[in-house]
Amino acid sequence: MKFLPILISLTLSPSIVLANDWLEVNNLPGNVNIPSWTEKAYINNSVISRTTSDLYVNFSDWIAEQNLYVTKPTRVVLFADTLEIDENFNHLIDNQNILIFARRVIGHGTANFVLGKEGAVASFTIIADHVEPTINILAFRSNDTVSVDKLNDADTLGISVLTAGDTYRSVDITTNLNEYLLQHTASLVDIEGRIFDAASAVFDTNPVVAGKMIDWAERTLRLSDDALEKDPLLADLYLQAVAFQQFITLSAQSDQYVPRLDRTLYKDKYRAYLDAMAAYQAQWDLASDRQTKIEDKLDAAQRALDNVTDVLNAQQSIIDQSDKNISKLHESLSALEKRYNTQELTALSARSNYVYGVEVWKTQQELNAALQIFQAIAELGSAISGVFTGNLGAVNDLTEQLSQTPETLSKAKNLVTNIKNVTGIIDNISKSIGGIAKLTNEAKGSIKIQKIAGALDTFNFALPTIEESNLAWDLMLAEVRSNLRFADSLGIKGARQYLLELEKQVLLGKGINTAQLNLAHEQAKMLDMLLTQEVSQNQQARLQQAITDYQQESGQFDIIEKELSRMLTHFKRPMFIALANYKQAYKYWALKESSLKPSLNKSALDYQSDLATIESEYLNALERFDPAPQDSLAVTDFIIDDQTQLQSLAEHGELNVQLALDNEKFCRYDRVRLSTLRVYLEGESLPYGQEFNLKLSNSGNYQDRFKDQQFAFSSTPLNRSFDYRLDDAQHNQTSIILDGAVANKLAYAYFEPTPFTTWNVKVADFGQADTQYLQNVERVRFEFLGSGIPGERNCNQ
Structure with a gap:
C-alpha cells in the first residue's frame, strides 16, 4: 500500500x-497492538x-x-x-x-x-x-x-x-x-526505540521476527559506542536490547527441558511480584486512557512511579533465587564433569583390550575400510574429551583418518558427519556459556556499557536447543553402536565391553551439554533481570524529570507515556518466563500440554488468572490417567554384577549404570516416578559393621512412556546421599542411616525423576579412607521406590 x-x-x-x-x-497480523507512540x-x-x-x-x-x-x-x-x-x-x-x-x-x-x-x-x-x-x-x-x-x-x-x-x-x-550515526543520535534513539517496542509487541505472534529486530538493534548500537557514551537514553536502549536478547534465548528453550519448580515460589515470590506489577498497571491504565483528564493522568503517572520501587524490590527476590539456582547448576555440572572423567578412564581400560582385539583380527582379513573405522573408533572417546577442553586437534585428526580413502569415507560418511556435529555442538555451547557468564558477571557489578558491548563482540546467542544437542549425540552413538556391534560379530575381542563403556562416556558427555544448556538458560534469565533492573532505575529518574518538566509546562506528556509503557513491558518478562517454565514442568508432570499461553501482551489481571489456573491444573493433572498412578511401586532387585563395572568401582570408587526405557524390571509400568533411591554394595566377604556412604546422581537426561507414547526430558542432574551400615554380609541385612529419599528432598510439585537415565554411584570417602573392601564387592543392587501406572503390555515375550 x-x-x-x-x-x-x-x-x-x-x-x-x-x-x-x-x-x-513483515507478514504480521493486523491486530497486533503496536504502541501508540509509534x-x-x-x-x-x-x-x-x-x-x-x-x-x-x-x-x-x-x-x-x-x-x-x-x-x-x-x-x-x-x-x-x-x-x-x-x-x-x-x-x-x-x-x-x-x-x-x-x-x-x-x-x-x-x-x-x-x-x-x-x-x-x-x-x-x-x-x-x-x-x-x-x-x-x-x-x-x-x-x-x-x-x-x-x-x-x-x-x-x-x-x-x-x-x-x-x-x-x-x-x-x-x-x-560512529562516523555515520554520531551526528544523528536523536533519530537513532527514535528508531531503536520503535524497533524495541514493536519487537516487544510482536513477540507473542512471531518471536523470530522479534528476535531479528532485537539482534539488529543490539548490533547497531554496539557498533555505535561513541553515540552510547554521548546519549544516556541510547545507552539504556542498548541495555534493554541485550536484556531482551537474553529473554528471547531463554524463551526459546527446549520442549524437553524441565525446570524444577517449587510451588511456593509461585505462591509467594511471583505473586508478590505480580501484586506490585498490578498496582503499577492500574495507574498506567489511568494515565494512558484518552478519556482521563490531564491532571488525573499526571497524578496516575506519579503514583505509577511510586509503585516502581515495589516492583523492583519484588524482582530482586527473583534475582536472588536465580543466583542460587546458578550456583546449584554449577555444582551439578562440576559433578557431571568429574563423573565423565572417571568414565573416560574406565573406557580407556576397555579400549586397550579392544585395540588388541583389532590388531589380532586385522592379520586375518582384508576389510581395509572396516579396519580403519574400527581403529578410528578406538580414539573417539579421547577425541571428544579434547573438544570439551577446547582442543579440536584430535577430533580433526580422527575425521581426517576416516576420510583418507574413498572406500572408508563411503562406509563412514554418517559417522564423520555425526562426529563433526557433536564437535560443533560442544564447541558452540562451551563458548556461549562462557560469554553469557562473562556478561552476567559484568551486570552484577557497576554496569559499564563498553564492557557489556566488548563481551558481546566475542560470541553470539546461537545456542542449540536441548533437542538439537541430544539428537547430535544420539546419532553419533547410533553409528558407534552399529560399527562396534559389527566388530563384535566378526569376533573382535573386547568390542562388546568397549561399546558398553564408551556408550556410558558418550551419554555422560550428552548430559554435560544438557547441564551446560540449562545453566546458560538460567544465566540468561538472570542477565535479563539484572540489565532490566538497571534500566528501570534509570527510567525512574527520567520519568520523575519528565513529570517535573510537564508540571513546569516545559515537557510533553507523550514522553511520560512512552517511559511508563516501556517499563510495563519490562515488568511482564519475568511473568512470561515463570509461565513458560510452568508449562514445561506441567508437561513432565501430566504428560500433556498445559492450557496456559505465556504472553508479553497480557495484563496483570490475566497473569493473576493464570496463577489461579496453575492451582486448578495441578489438582486435575492426574485425571487423564486411568488407572491412576499407584504409590507402591518397588523394584528392589536391579543388579549390576559385570566384572568390568565392579573393577571400576574398586579402582575408582564409582561406577556408571545406564537404565534403558525397555528394561524388563519396569516393563509393566508407565509414567514411573521415583520417591526413593537406594544402592547397596553386596558381597559375602564385606566387613561386618562397615558404614557405606554413597553419593547417588544421574545425568539429568530422562526417558518416560505412557501407553504408546515415549518422552524425553532434560533437567538438572539429581544428587542424593545414601548411607547405611552392613549388619550381616551373608544375609545382606542392613540398617539405613540416611535414606535416599528423592521427593522429600526436592519438595517439587512437578518434578520427580524417572529411573530411565544414566546413574552414578560413588563411594563418598574413596581415596580418603581405607576402601580395600571394595575388592570384595560381588554385585551392586539398586532399589527404586516410587509410583507407576500399571500398563497393558505383554512382558513375557
Whole structure:
C-alpha cells in the first residue's frame, strides 16, 4: 500500500496507515497492538535538512513527498525498520548528503543514485541488514569515467560513497558506525526505540521476527559506542536490547527441558511480584486512557512511579533465587564433569583390550575400510574429551583418518558427519556459556556499557536447543553402536565391553551439554533481570524529570507515556518466563500440554488468572490417567554384577549404570516416578559393621512412556546421599542411616525423576579412607521406590 499525496494523507492520518503497512510487509497480523507512540513518524525538517524516522517507509513516495529537487536540502536522513523500494527510479544527488538506516530493505524495484554529475560534493550512505532490491550508486569522476557500486545482501553492513571534485571514495561499512550515526543520535534513539517496542509487541505472534529486530538493534548500537557514551537514553536502549536478547534465548528453550519448580515460589515470590506489577498497571491504565483528564493522568503517572520501587524490590527476590539456582547448576555440572572423567578412564581400560582385539583380527582379513573405522573408533572417546577442553586437534585428526580413502569415507560418511556435529555442538555451547557468564558477571557489578558491548563482540546467542544437542549425540552413538556391534560379530575381542563403556562416556558427555544448556538458560534469565533492573532505575529518574518538566509546562506528556509503557513491558518478562517454565514442568508432570499461553501482551489481571489456573491444573493433572498412578511401586532387585563395572568401582570408587526405557524390571509400568533411591554394595566377604556412604546422581537426561507414547526430558542432574551400615554380609541385612529419599528432598510439585537415565554411584570417602573392601564387592543392587501406572503390555515375550 502506498501513500496518498501529502495534503490528503495528513487528513487521513498517514501514521496509522504506516503502522498497518509495517505489519503487512513483515507478514504480521493486523491486530497486533503496536504502541501508540509509534503510530506517528518522527520528523525534523529545516531549510537545509530533511529527517524522518518510522517503522515503515515507502521510499519512492517519501522522495516525492520531500520534493527534494525543489527544497534542495543539503542533508537527507531516513531511518526505518523496513524500507520498501517497489518501483524503479533514478535520483540525482547534487550538493547533498543522503543517509539511509534500515533493518530491512524490501521490494522488487531498482534504485539508481547518481553522484557528482555536476561536479559538486555529494555522498550516499546506506546501512542495512537485509537488502532485496537492486541499489546502484553511480559516481561521475573527474576523468570522465563512471564508477558503479552495488549494494546487495552481502557480509557488510552497508556502503558509503563520496564525490568531491577530484575526490572519489567508496567504503564498505563493516564494524564501526560512529562516523555515520554520531551526528544523528536523536533519530537513532527514535528508531531503536520503535524497533524495541514493536519487537516487544510482536513477540507473542512471531518471536523470530522479534528476535531479528532485537539482534539488529543490539548490533547497531554496539557498533555505535561513541553515540552510547554521548546519549544516556541510547545507552539504556542498548541495555534493554541485550536484556531482551537474553529473554528471547531463554524463551526459546527446549520442549524437553524441565525446570524444577517449587510451588511456593509461585505462591509467594511471583505473586508478590505480580501484586506490585498490578498496582503499577492500574495507574498506567489511568494515565494512558484518552478519556482521563490531564491532571488525573499526571497524578496516575506519579503514583505509577511510586509503585516502581515495589516492583523492583519484588524482582530482586527473583534475582536472588536465580543466583542460587546458578550456583546449584554449577555444582551439578562440576559433578557431571568429574563423573565423565572417571568414565573416560574406565573406557580407556576397555579400549586397550579392544585395540588388541583389532590388531589380532586385522592379520586375518582384508576389510581395509572396516579396519580403519574400527581403529578410528578406538580414539573417539579421547577425541571428544579434547573438544570439551577446547582442543579440536584430535577430533580433526580422527575425521581426517576416516576420510583418507574413498572406500572408508563411503562406509563412514554418517559417522564423520555425526562426529563433526557433536564437535560443533560442544564447541558452540562451551563458548556461549562462557560469554553469557562473562556478561552476567559484568551486570552484577557497576554496569559499564563498553564492557557489556566488548563481551558481546566475542560470541553470539546461537545456542542449540536441548533437542538439537541430544539428537547430535544420539546419532553419533547410533553409528558407534552399529560399527562396534559389527566388530563384535566378526569376533573382535573386547568390542562388546568397549561399546558398553564408551556408550556410558558418550551419554555422560550428552548430559554435560544438557547441564551446560540449562545453566546458560538460567544465566540468561538472570542477565535479563539484572540489565532490566538497571534500566528501570534509570527510567525512574527520567520519568520523575519528565513529570517535573510537564508540571513546569516545559515537557510533553507523550514522553511520560512512552517511559511508563516501556517499563510495563519490562515488568511482564519475568511473568512470561515463570509461565513458560510452568508449562514445561506441567508437561513432565501430566504428560500433556498445559492450557496456559505465556504472553508479553497480557495484563496483570490475566497473569493473576493464570496463577489461579496453575492451582486448578495441578489438582486435575492426574485425571487423564486411568488407572491412576499407584504409590507402591518397588523394584528392589536391579543388579549390576559385570566384572568390568565392579573393577571400576574398586579402582575408582564409582561406577556408571545406564537404565534403558525397555528394561524388563519396569516393563509393566508407565509414567514411573521415583520417591526413593537406594544402592547397596553386596558381597559375602564385606566387613561386618562397615558404614557405606554413597553419593547417588544421574545425568539429568530422562526417558518416560505412557501407553504408546515415549518422552524425553532434560533437567538438572539429581544428587542424593545414601548411607547405611552392613549388619550381616551373608544375609545382606542392613540398617539405613540416611535414606535416599528423592521427593522429600526436592519438595517439587512437578518434578520427580524417572529411573530411565544414566546413574552414578560413588563411594563418598574413596581415596580418603581405607576402601580395600571394595575388592570384595560381588554385585551392586539398586532399589527404586516410587509410583507407576500399571500398563497393558505383554512382558513375557
